[in-house]
Amino acid sequence: MMMLLHASQITKRFGHRTVLNGLDLDLQPGEVVTIFGPNGAGKTTLIQILSTLIKPTAGTLQIGGIDALAETLRVRPSLGLIVHEPHAYLEFSPYENLQFFGQLYKLDRLEQRIADLLDEVQLTPYAHDPVKIFSRGMIQRFMIAKALIHDPTVLLFDEPFSGLDLAAKQLVLKRIDQERDRGKGIILTTHDTELGYRAGSRFHFLLNGQIETVAEKEDIGLEALSREYEARLKG
Amino acid sequence: MEVFRQIGWLIRKDLALQFRTKDTLALVIVFSVLVVLIFCFAFGPIFPEQMEERGKLAASVLWATFLFAGVITLNRSFDIERANGALHGLRLTGIDASYFYLSKVASIFVFLILLEIIVTPITLQFLDVLAVLPVALQDQLPWLLLKLIGVLAIGTLGFCAVGVIVSGISTHTHGKESLLSVILLPLTFPVIMAGAKCTVSLLTTGGLGGNFWISVLVVYSLVFLASSYLLFEFVVEG
Numbered sequence: 001m002m003m004l005l006h007a008s009q010i011t012k013r014f015g016h017r018t019v020l021n022g023l024d025l026d027l028q029p030g031e032v033v034t035i036f037g038p039n040g041a042g043k044t045t046l047i048q049i050l051s052t053l054i055k056p057t058a059g060t061l062q063i064g065g066i067d068a069l070a071e072t073l074r075v076r077p078s079l080g081l082i083v084h085e086p087h088a089y090l091e092f093s094p095y096e097n098l099q100f101f102g103q104l105y106k107l108d109r110l111e112q113r114i115a116d117l118l119d120e121v122q123l124t125p126y127a128h129d130p131v132k133i134f135s136r137g138m139i140q141r142f143m144i145a146k147a148l149i150h151d152p153t154v155l156l157f158d159e160p161f162s163g164l165d166l167a168a169k170q171l172v173l174k175r176i177d178q179e180r181d182r183g184k185g186i187i188l189t190t191h192d193t194e195l196g197y198r199a200g201s202r203f204h205f206l207l208n209g210q211i212e213t214v215a216e217k218e219d220i221g222l223e224a225l226s227r228e229y230e231a232r233l234k235g
Numbered sequence: 236m237e238v239f240r241q242i243g244w245l246i247r248k249d250l251a252l253q254f255r256t257k258d259t260l261a262l263v264i265v266f267s268v269l270v271v272l273i274f275c276f277a278f279g280p281i282f283p284e285q286m287e288e289r290g291k292l293a294a295s296v297l298w299a300t301f302l303f304a305g306v307i308t309l310n311r312s313f314d315i316e317r318a319n320g321a322l323h324g325l326r327l328t329g330i331d332a333s334y335f336y337l338s339k340v341a342s343i344f345v346f347l348i349l350l351e352i353i354v355t356p357i358t359l360q361f362l363d364v365l366a367v368l369p370v371a372l373q374d375q376l377p378w379l380l381l382k383l384i385g386v387l388a389i390g391t392l393g394f395c396a397v398g399v400i401v402s403g404i405s406t407h408t409h410g411k412e413s414l415l416s417v418i419l420l421p422l423t424f425p426v427i428m429a430g431a432k433c434t435v436s437l438l439t440t441g442g443l444g445g446n447f448w449i450s451v452l453v454v455y456s457l458v459f460l461a462s463s464y465l466l467f468e469f470v471v472e473g
Contacts, residue, residue: 076329088323103244104328
């Protein structure tokens with residue numbers, strides 16, 4: 001089976017500071033890789049590199065078998081990204097944003113897809129209100145719809161649960177399960193061990209610029225994972 | 236065709252955002268009229284009798300006003316892209332950076348041309364230029380104004396061609412606004428100089444006074460448009 005994503009020896013330096021140091025990561029279809037790390041561990045930098053928004057100082061990145069650092073424009077439409085920023089125009093409504101980005105992705109049956117996604121993230125009543133008046137949780141739900149509008153094969157979620165209420169967290173978890181069952185690959189960063197464990201199928205820690213594989217889900221329970229994580233943070 | 240459709244969507248998005256918020260439009264119009272008024276107070280109330288001197292004054296006021304208004308418009312337009320990572324959202328669609336460049340040039344060009352259509356008659360009126368126009372030119376006033384807008388349009392295209400790439404560069408730096416002005420003003424100097432020369436000539440003789448300055452204006456605009464179109468990917472992707 002072809003790997004959806006293969007990152008090898010990824011290094012990122014900002015000036016003299018090395019944020020990521022020779023990091024390797026793979027993603028298979030139908031897999032949810034959860035990366036735990038404290039604030040400042042480099043989770044966001046890693047997601048930005050995997051999404052091709054920033055270039056690594058060294059290393060290689062293949063997405064869907066294509067060299068993502070050389071053929072960036074070709075691989076980008078296969079990526080769905082949720083980060084701290086909406087990556088959208090807040091003066092526009094969710095409908096206008098999804099329509100605009102959907103057009104750029106050259107999507108068919110766009111109207112139906114927008115309606116389905118807005119319904120799923122429970123924003124249909126607010127479809128034509130400007131995003132700038134939304135609460136943090138509503139913006140996060142809009143970001144989920146935007147990340148999924150083009151049905152990407154690789155989903156990159158950076159702290160997708162932050163700012164969400166319980167119902168919205170359940171919605172994100174449900175959608176992660178659905179996408180995994182459809183053979184998509186998901187990389188998720190979080191410092192919330194409970195939600196990260198619930199969503200993931202393989203677990204890693206990102207500490208001191210290095211990624212450490214912990215276990216597959218069937219080999220570790222939540223309590224053991226939490227203990228391991230706390231121990232690594234202290235150690 | 237797909238290329239033109241994508242550029243069209245980008246232009247429509249830009250214009251919708253610019254006109255929906257209205258603050259940029261209002262700000263730039265008020266700013267431009269204020270600049271014109273300041274010049275009028277500084278040089279008035281009695282302006283030079285000779286048409287050539289009056290023409291030079293009018294050309295200076297027009298080009299200085301549009302230069303500063305253009306810098307504000309560029310800043311606001313790229314602020315929208317920077318805010319909330321919207322530019323990253325665009326990049327993730329896999330769209331060619333050169334389409335983004337052309338759409339930005341086109342949308343800012345449309346915005347500035349609208350401004351020029353509003354502000355040019357006001358400036359000519361405030362400086363009392365129409366009163367001292369040679370009789371032969373007064374008879375051809377609509378045609379003269381059309382030619383004037385034509386020269387302003389070519390100059391504006393050159394300004395946008397340079398301004399959008401410089402704004403793109405300054406997006407990745409600290410002190411974005413000040414850096415934009417510092418780099419942009421020297422780079423647009425040939426456009427302003429050639430545009431002002433053509434404007435003076437138009438207002439005093441009704442013609443362009445030879446082909447030299449209009450050629451400088453056209454060639455500079457096209458060279459910057461073509462080279463920036465090719466280089467913009469490196470500006471956006473770094």
